[in-house]
Amino acid sequence: MKLLIVNPNISQSVTDLIAAEAQRSASGDTQLTLRTAAFGVAYIETxxxxxxxxxxTLNELAEHYAGHDAAIIAAFGDPxxxxxxxxxxxxxxxxxxxALMSAAMLxxxxxxxxxxxRIRAWYSETVDRYGxxxxxxxxxxxDEPLPNIGSVQQDKGEQLVxxxxxxxxxxxADVLIIAGAPLAGLARSVAERIPVPVVDGVSCAVHQAELLARLNPHKASAGSYAVPPEKSWTGLSPALGQLIGRQRIS
Amino acid sequence: MKLLIVNPNISQSVTDLIAAEAQRSASGDTQLTLRTAAFGVAYIETxxxxxxxxxxTLNELAEHYAGHDAAIIAAFGDPxxxxxxxxxxxxxxxxxxxALMSAAMLxxxxxxxxxxxRIRAWYSETVDRYGxxxxxxxxxxxDEPLPNIGSVQQDKGEQLVxxxxxxxxxxxADVLIIAGAPLAGLARSVAERIPVPVVDGVSCAVHQAELLARLNPHKASAGSYAVPPEKSWTGLSPALGQLIGRQRIS
Amino acid sequence: MKLLIVNPNISQSVTDLIAAEAQRSASGDTQLTLRTAAFGVAYIETxxxxxxxxxxTLNELAEHYAGHDAAIIAAFGDPxxxxxxxxxxxxxxxxxxxALMSAAMLxxxxxxxxxxxRIRAWYSETVDRYGxxxxxxxxxxxDEPLPNIGSVQQDKGEQLVxxxxxxxxxxxADVLIIAGAPLAGLARSVAERIPVPVVDGVSCAVHQAELLARLNPHKASAGSYAVPPEKSWTGLSPALGQLIGRQRIS
Amino acid sequence: MKLLIVNPNISQSVTDLIAAEAQRSASGDTQLTLRTAAFGVAYIETxxxxxxxxxxTLNELAEHYAGHDAAIIAAFGDPxxxxxxxxxxxxxxxxxxxALMSAAMLxxxxxxxxxxxRIRAWYSETVDRYGxxxxxxxxxxxDEPLPNIGSVQQDKGEQLVxxxxxxxxxxxADVLIIAGAPLAGLARSVAERIPVPVVDGVSCAVHQAELLARLNPHKASAGSYAVPPEKSWTGLSPALGQLIGRQRIS
Amino acid sequence: MKLLIVNPNISQSVTDLIAAEAQRSASGDTQLTLRTAAFGVAYIETxxxxxxxxxxTLNELAEHYAGHDAAIIAAFGDPxxxxxxxxxxxxxxxxxxxALMSAAMLxxxxxxxxxxxRIRAWYSETVDRYGxxxxxxxxxxxDEPLPNIGSVQQDKGEQLVxxxxxxxxxxxADVLIIAGAPLAGLARSVAERIPVPVVDGVSCAVHQAELLARLNPHKASAGSYAVPPEKSWTGLSPALGQLIGRQRIS
Amino acid sequence: MKLLIVNPNISQSVTDLIAAEAQRSASGDTQLTLRTAAFGVAYIETxxxxxxxxxxTLNELAEHYAGHDAAIIAAFGDPxxxxxxxxxxxxxxxxxxxALMSAAMLxxxxxxxxxxxRIRAWYSETVDRYGxxxxxxxxxxxDEPLPNIGSVQQDKGEQLVxxxxxxxxxxxADVLIIAGAPLAGLARSVAERIPVPVVDGVSCAVHQAELLARLNPHKASAGSYAVPPEKSWTGLSPALGQLIGRQRIS
Known part of the structure; x- marks a missing residue:
């Protein structure tokens, strides 16, 4: 199985954290492709x-999804x-x-x-979007400034617990999610100290992506998740344009 | 990995269907224990x-869970x-x-x-219970009588499609669940004819049970899913009584 | 009028409390039959x-409902x-x-x-189940251990107020429910000290059971509260089996 | 027990229907006072x-509640x-x-x-107001003109069934409410022909009013159902003014 | 443009506050008619x-709406x-x-x-009524007595901030509404001290009334906001009676 | 007053429709700046x-907002x-x-x-996002192909009515919204034929944008609509980068 993982943030250090936790979670025969957003911000809060x-993220996915069995958008908030x-x-x-769907079963x-x-409103709206x-x-x-997003686990571990x-x-709370790619792996390392089950986004996403790929669902050809109807476009990357329509304007 | 699967209905023919689909879905190294309810009805609708x-189901689980990594309650409605x-x-x-949590990601x-x-109200309330x-x-x-619950897929396949x-x-609907243990496997066999992704309960449950077992969550020691507080009981099987309390009356 | 009251807990002391409060609430010509669960736990929290x-409870009801005009399940949470x-x-x-339906009118x-x-999650889910x-x-x-469930009113009266x-x-809160059969009667005895109307489950249930019996509704023959469709069963008490289906297996 | 029943419509013929059904529903020792709105419309739809x-209705209640144990606002929509x-x-x-609270238990x-x-929107908003x-x-x-609101049961009985x-x-629907004071009594007369329990507003209101009076709740002295805070007023009837405040402006 | 503004309270001092803030908010060519309730209480809390x-308010509106382009009910809670x-x-x-619809866009x-x-429950239910x-x-x-409703801004300004x-x-909160006609104008005067946008009811209502008048919508002739069906009435003012029906009794 | 209007679609013909309807709706002294998306698709459905x-749209807004009093995102769905x-x-x-907030008051x-x-799911989720x-x-x-998005009003007018x-x-429905920039102006031209008030997005947006500008709210400096916290970024236009953070990475 091959999984494409896109970090929607531009932080290579966070991509490295994601890669490490994803590798730990993936099945033995799963291969991972990691991509970092080509533009944007250090970490998404708003x-x-x-x-x-x-x-x-859409640009990275369009460019690189071919040959993969499933893809992961690796920022909490799922942009x-x-x-x-x-x-x-x-x-x-x-x-x-x-993470929500896994936690719901625990x-x-x-x-x-x-x-x-600051990240709370965006997360709250994300949870609501899924009903x-x-x-x-x-x-x-x-509730403190984070001088280094790559070392937040080390710097703020006790506060997070x-x-x-x-x-x-x-x-x-009956079950906890430790949220955000910069905290990838923390759930595992502090689980012993938390009195309820605790999961993290990266490991849940890798497991669920493998699961969905194994279910081998057909791509929708009807309903609101079918491919967008063909239409004219301009100014997109060829890969994205090809996915979104087939008729490029000049 | 070892999974315990309990059919809350008394129908051995349905347990056989469940076993076949579960075996097809399970990872290569997963062993399945199948149990059929010792009392109850042929299939649960109300x-x-x-x-x-x-x-x-609680009795079967209490008696047999030891040595397993996860358990599945194999009737739609999740009694x-x-x-x-x-x-x-x-x-x-x-x-x-x-099935709901898997479908939600498709x-x-x-x-x-x-x-x-008749089964609609119970299913509807089950969906609501999960929010x-x-x-x-x-x-x-x-909307027709089912003379043989074990052959409903053969008898009613076209109507179900x-x-x-x-x-x-x-x-x-953007994604479909074909519900009920008696329909185990139908999603797979008719998927080509349905214009959206379609999943079934048994395969989703096997995959999700394996996934949760791999996440290796700690049992809650606080919150509303901690073990029930110790208290006196009577008239339960020893296995169930031991799980529910430790102080048997007389 | 004859009412059947089943205590889903095994505690005779709680059944006695229920009986006393029910007798106080019932109309002059109402006769009460009290039953205590034959198996289970001292009091239900989970x-x-x-x-x-x-x-x-279903076993008690099936065995004893005949000849009664209405029945009451006398544990908060309504198992x-x-x-x-x-x-x-x-x-x-x-x-x-x-209690909820009565309080809603006050x-x-x-x-x-x-x-x-610990009982909070179960109660919360019960309220939600009724919409x-x-x-x-x-x-x-x-938030303290209850050494003696039968004397909780005496032991914890001030804390409850x-x-x-x-x-x-x-x-x-505009109106209060003092919940749980072990608190039967407390609402009455402390009402003077509470600045809003306060009701308790046992008296509301007795009054509402009498009310519904007087409305004399027909048993549903359609919809999701009609008698479950006839089907084969095994391992049930004869009384319960007769209610749930008519075709016993061997 | 004494109940005050106010018809918020000006139709004496509807008040008579209400009185007849209320008398049929009331306990043997219950006395009814019937009042018809002094101003307003023939029947409320909007x-x-x-x-x-x-x-x-507030004017009638203020004028006449003294000496009664409970009161009923006898128009569906509960103005x-x-x-x-x-x-x-x-x-x-x-x-x-x-009717809703009674039906919810059936x-x-x-x-x-x-x-x-036309009445649908108002009823729908009333149900929503109660959650x-x-x-x-x-x-x-x-969906037809009603030439005579007092004889709608006779004129439209078959359509209502x-x-x-x-x-x-x-x-x-698992249970039905036949709504509106002009239909008082219809639920009783057609119950045999309807496959689920069916209730009507007047009989439910009489029974629930008796029930609440028997619970003998204290009037709230705190919360949002306490008596409105004393304040100056003008242009109200003395009875209403006395209930709403105590300081009349010249 | 001509706007009719009705104060549902009997307080002329509050009407004066409303008038001042409304004049400040209205377009240059907008003329305002102010009316104070002929009966009722000093300010509405319940x-x-x-x-x-x-x-x-309905009486004032019926009597005076003719010749106006839009009307405003100038008490928070919108009676x-x-x-x-x-x-x-x-x-x-x-x-x-x-105010809600304006704030929702900020x-x-x-x-x-x-x-x-005391006013909280009524306001909360009003927000809920609009979904x-x-x-x-x-x-x-x-949470203190208000000796003088007309000077509450001066007396309680700091507490309100x-x-x-x-x-x-x-x-x-991402945006604030300072509620209640007695606080008309406060939002403007304290805006600099509040870290989010802050609006008040009177200025929003004047602006939105002008906006709706400019949209020039047709009066509904179908649906639940069409004029109430013609029917007999009694005891209403001629102006109100004419709006509510056309067939006066005796 | 100056308003910036951005068409998130690449269709100049739709921008022209928007401009015409916006000009008709704007106050006499309002100046409009129209922008069409530099990249994307002919019209947004998914x-x-x-x-x-x-x-x-964010790129256009960042580049051009300076000197304007308010801005409008001129595609239904509000990307x-x-x-x-x-x-x-x-x-x-x-x-x-x-359009929703205006319609809600009608x-x-x-x-x-x-x-x-196809556009239904996106619109439905947009309505839900606003609660x-x-x-x-x-x-x-x-439910038919639209050969020419710029002439849909002429081609499909009767079907839309x-x-x-x-x-x-x-x-x-008590009030209607004719949705989508390509239908700008239709509400006005067919209003006489529709039995309830009908509004369209462009005119409501112009009016509400003017209204909010006149309320002159302060930009939030706290809460979830304050400017995003300063952080490093890369690959953005200078205008967008300046709004989103201040520290560009090389």
Whole structure:
């Protein structure tokens, strides 16, 4: 099996974290292709940054999906996920979606622990977009500047564990998601210290992508996830243009 | 990996169908233990039958879970699922839940196709229990007596395909679940004829059970899915009693 | 009028409390039959215990409903209520449902006060099952071990009154339910000290059961509360088997 | 027990229908006081007419509640119900609310059958106001002019039964409410022909009013159903002014 | 353009505040007609007072709407708004509705700051009536007696600013509404001190009323906002009676 | 006043339609700047096309917003709206949002009429994103190929009027939105033939943009619509980069 993993952020250090955790999670015979967004921001916290990341991600996916069995959008908040799902003939999952769906089978109410206050609104809207708001216990977030996004696990590990415990004791979380690609792997390393099951986005996404590829679903030819209707376009990369329509204007 | 699969119905013919599809879906090194409910009804369509099936299922799970990595409750509607998840130290999934969570990653609105009109209310309430009602496109059901529950796929195949198509064209389903253990395997055999991705409960449950076991989550020691508080009991099987409390009365 | 009251817990001391409060609430010409679950746990706090209690309750109801005008499932959380409503030809109510429906006519937002933290998730899911979550102000719970479930009113009376006041002042409750059969009668004895109307499950259930019996509704012969379709079964008590189907296997 | 029943419409013929059905439903020792709105319209179908009916009803209630144990607002749609509940020291119920709460204990999804298409929006908003929209199967309505509101049962009986059957077969109703004071008593007379339990507003309201009076709840002294804070007023009837404030402006 | 503004309260001092802020907001060529309720209370905080205010408002609107292009119901909570919208051939807006719809275009989650604890339930239900509860961050309220409703801005200005800040910092409000006609103009004068956009009901209502008048919509002749069906009435003012029906009784 | 209007589609013919209707709607002293997306597709029907259009729109807005008082994203579905609202110091509205908020003040349930079946899912999700799903009566759509998007009003006018009538008669719409920039102006020209108020996106957006500019709200400096936190970026246009962060990577 071959998985394409796109980091919608421009941070190579975060891509490296994702790659390491993804490799640890993948089946023995799974090969991973990692891509980092060609443009955008260091890490996505807002709707504006997510809109930029979505477009960068669609470009990477269009260019590189061929030959893969499934694809992963590797930023919590899943920028461009539904758009990619429409266009690509292979399954695509996001970190938030796959963590939510996995967590939902491990408990009732789901808590999310994240890296910044500002990121909360975007995450909250992402959960709502999947219709899972009634399952959400809370989103608890660090509230300090992050000097180095690549070392946030080391720098803020204790605070993150404390947020996990508060989500269980005060918010009624039955299961936790440690959110955000920069925290990839943390769930595994702190699991012993948390009184409920805890998952992370990267490992859930790799497992769910493999699962969906094994289910071998047909690409929709009807409904709202069929390929967008053919139409004229301009100014897109050839790969993206070919997916979105077939009739280029001049 | 070892999976325990409990059929909450008393029908051995349905257990055989489940076993065949589960074997086809399971990883090469996965071993399956199949159990059929010791008491109850031929197939569960109603809340009353589900309440009976839940208790029969808890008894089977309590008796046989030891030595397994995860368990599956193999009737659509998932009788006893949350109860089992509280008691057992291993992950437990149901057909409905795992099909819903898998389907949610393949499209937007989910259609369910099922074997009887009467079963609709129970299925609808099951979807609602997981907070997924906003994702539901429709539940479409056969509307004829089923003389032989074990051969419903052969007897009613064309009608079921027609229901699938109606769910897409009229109800806006982006992805379909063919529901109910008696239909295990049908999704695979008719997929070519359906214009959207189509999944079935048994294969999703086997895949998701393996996935959760690989995530290796800790059993909750806090929150509402921790083991029920110790208390006195009477009249339970020793295995069930040991899970539910430790202080037997007389 | 004759009412059948089943305590889904095995605690005779709680059955006695229920009987006393029910007798106080019932009309002069109403006769009560009290039954205690033949198997299960001392008091139900969790989904697992509720699944067991549901089956024990269905057995009691099947065995004893004949000759009664209505039945009451006398544990907050209403284990087996919808199942019983499908099977029985007489009205059946639960403590939670009848307290919620009564309280809804006395105010806007409803607060629930209960005996343990662990019980909160089950109660919350019960309220949601009736579609009443938008009416719920909060569920406030005692947070201490209960050495003796039969004397919790005496032991924890002041704490329970304090929870009531907090539900009004901090959570916006317009009306309160003191939940759980072990608290039967407390609403009456503390009403003077609570600044909003306060009801309890047992008295509401007795009154609502009488009310429904007087409305004299026909048993549904269509829809999802008609008697379950006839089908083969095994391993059930004769009384339960007769309600659930008519064709016993061997 | 003494009940005050106010018809928010000006139709004496409808008041007579209400009185007859209420008398049939009331306990042997219950005395009824019937009042008809002093101003307003023949029957309320719209939000505008309901606003007028609410004020007329509050005036009747203020003038006549003294000496009664509970009050009933006897138009489906319950004009002024929450307002009355704030002001009066006795329980107040409406036809819609008491029918919904009673029906909710007899089945899952509730169908409403009503006398005009125009009335649907107001009824739908009334159900929503009580948080019961998720329980609503459908509102089905006559679609013809009603020459005589007092004889609608005789004139349109067959059409109303057909609407009931459609609500069960096509909309999934498990229980039905025949709505509107002009249909008082119809539920009783057609019950044999309807395959699910069927209730009507007047009988439910009489029973629930008696029930609430027997619960003997204290008037709220806190929360949003306490008596409105004392303040200056003008232009109200003395009775209404006394309930709403105590400081009349010249 | 001519706008009719009705204050549903009897307080001339509040009408003066409304007039001043409305004049400041209105376009240069807009003429305002101000009316104060002929009966009712000093300021509306409860459902009962709102029901009275609704009727007083309908009377003013019926009497004076002729010759105007749009009308405004100038109390937060919008008493009688939907009723007026049914009856009148011109657009009608309320303070809450127009502030909510305006605020919704300036941010995501909306906070409301108001003048008394008691008013919260009524405001909350008003937001819910418009289907906007999911957009509501919180309603924060003063918690002290208001000796003079006409000078509340001067007397409680600092406390109101503190409530605004708490709504942003603690409740996640992205935009604020300073609610209630007695606070008309405060949003403008404190805007510099609040870290998110802040609007008030009067200025939003004037702007939205002008906007709707410019859209020049046809009065509905079908649907639930068409003029109420003609029917007999009694006891209404001639102006109101003419709007509600055409066939006066005796 | 100066308004910037960006067409997220690449169709100059649609931009011309938008310009004509916007000019007709704008106040006498309002100046309009029109921009057409530099890349993307002929008209947006899908999530994928909307993701592309969002990025193209953000680029146009960043490049050209300076000197304007408000901005309009002129495609129904509002691609990039929340992102733009975060970044820009001036108010930004979309066609869907401004039409919904305007329509909400003209009736209860809102119907949307649109140009293609495929567009329904995207529109439905847009309505949901604003929390307005409970106000939605239906989305009715043309079901034929559109050979020329610029002349759809002429080619399909009668069909669109028929959809409007069906939305009122069958779906209970109290007010209608004729959706999509290619239909700009149609609402005005067919209003006489539709029995409920009907609005269109372009005129509502122009009016609401003027309204918000006149309210003169402060740009948020806190909450989730404050400017995104400063961070490093690469590969963006200088204008967009300056809005999204200040620290460009090499």
């Amino acid at each position: 709707r504006a940054e997510a809109a930029i990341g979505a477009y960068a 461009g996920l539904e758009a990619a799902r429409e266009m690509l003939p292979i399954p695509v999952v996001g970190l938030t979606e796959s 408990g009732g109410r789901i808590g999310i622990v994240a890296i910044s206050q 899972m708001t009634s399952r959400l216990a809370s989103i608890r977030c660090l 404390a947020l996990c415990e508060a989500a269980v004791r005060e918010d009624g | 809340r009353a039958e589900a309440a009976i099936g839940a208790y029969a 006893g699922l949350e109860a089992a998840r509280e008691m057992l130290p291993i992950p437990v999934v149901g057909l409905t839940e795992s 499209g937007g609105r989910i259609g369910i196709v099922a074997i009887s009109q 997924m009602t906003s994702r539901l496109a429709s539940i479409r059901c056969l 027609a229901l699938c198509e109606a769910a897409v064209r009229e109800d806006g | 989904r697992a215990e509720a699944a067991i209690g549901a089956y024990a 087996g209520l919808e199942a019983a409503r499908e099977m029985l030809p007489i009205p059946v109510v639960g403590l939670t449902e009848s 105010g806007g937002r409803i607060g629930i006060v209960a005996i343990s933290q 009443m979550t938008s009416r719920l102000a909060s569920i406030r719970c005692l 304090a929870l009531c006041e907090a539900a009004v002042r901090e959570d916006g | 939000r505008a007419e309901a606003a007028i009916g609410a004020y007329a 002024g119900l929450e307002a009355a509940r704030e002001m009066l020291p006795i329980p107040v119920v409406g036809l819609t609310e008491s 089945g899952g999804r509730i169908g409403i059958v009503a006398i005009s298409q 019961m929209t998720s329980r609503l199967a459908s509102i089905r309505c006559l 057909a609407l009931c059957e459609a609500a069960v077969r096509e909309d999934g | 459902r009962a007072e709102a029901a009275i205010g609704a009727y007083a 009688g708004l939907e009723a007026a919208r049914e009856m009148l051939p011109i657009p009608v807006v309320g303070l809450t509705e127009s 941010g995501g989650r909306i906070g409301i700051v108001a003048i008394s604890q 906007m509860t999911s957009r509501l961050a919180s309603i924060r309220c003063l 503190a409530l605004c800040e708490a709504a942003v910092r603690e409740d996640g | 999530r994928a096309e909307a993701a592309i259009g969002a990025y193209a 990039g709206l929340e992102a733009a609202r975060e970044m820009l110091p001036i108010p930004v509205v979309g066609l869907t949002e401004s 009736g209860g349930r809102i119907g949307i009429v649109a140009i293609s079946q 307005m799903t409970s106000r939605l009566a239906s989305i009715r759509c043309l 028929a959809l409007c009538e069906a939305a009122v008669r069958e779906d209970g």
